[in-house]
Amino acid sequence: MAACVGIFGATSAPYSGPRRCRGAEPLAPPHLSEPKKAPARHWALIFTDEASFRQDSTLHATWSRVGCPPDVSVTGERKSVKILGAIELWRTRFDYRQDTAFNAGTYLGLLEQLARRYRRQGALMIQDNASYHKDAEVWSWFKSNRHWLEVHQLPPYSPELNPTERLWQHTRKTGTHNRFFGGVDTLFATLTRVFGEMQSHPQLISSYLALFVEPYVPLIMRACNSV
Secondary structure, three states, X not given: OOEEOOOOOOOOEEOOXXXXXXXXXXXXXXXXXXXXXXHHHHOEEEEEEEEEEEOOOEOOOOOOOOOOOOOOOOOOOOOEEEEEEEEEOOOOEEEEEEEOOOOHHHHHHHHHHXXXXXXXXXXXXXXXXXXXXXXXXXXXXXXXXXXXXXXXXXXXXXXXXXXXXXXXXXXXXXXXXXXXXXXXXXXXXXXXXXXXXXXXXXXXXXHHHHHHXXXXXXXXXXXXXXX
């Protein structure tokens, strides 16, 4: 490997032995292991993110007959369903959990769920800069699991660099936009259906991820893995 290339376009530098990637900041040195050169080629590549889906109707451009605009009822409710999700890019594998809030405790719930699936394989996980992602309890969990998990941060304020965002767009486009939900239970049932389709038929979301995978994944692997 001749250079350690920044994950998201950072300037490359001469390679001088194993080190962490530039461009995706590690949380803190004690909490991350050095890149595992040989095994990392077979590791999962995971991005995490969170999204809230409102019960009240969200309007989006759609087709209708000229002069007959679509009529979508609204409830005025401010309730929402909170989803924590993760996408593994190599196999287009989507995992999620629903919870009542976004905080360190609920994020740890997602991490434990991912650990059950990927602990034996090993994983490189990239997360955004939500404050609870850097909570002391979360960092402690990362430290305890560094034998199989390596974690990096996205640059601040860069949702376009997180492929999970594209899955939320797909969910809203195919499930929640221009629809009336009389209750949170109905909304959650719709989300469960859409997420189930994404899990059972990953080809439904592969096109959303392709535009991300082609430019960025080669840089990620050149930066973090041996080639």
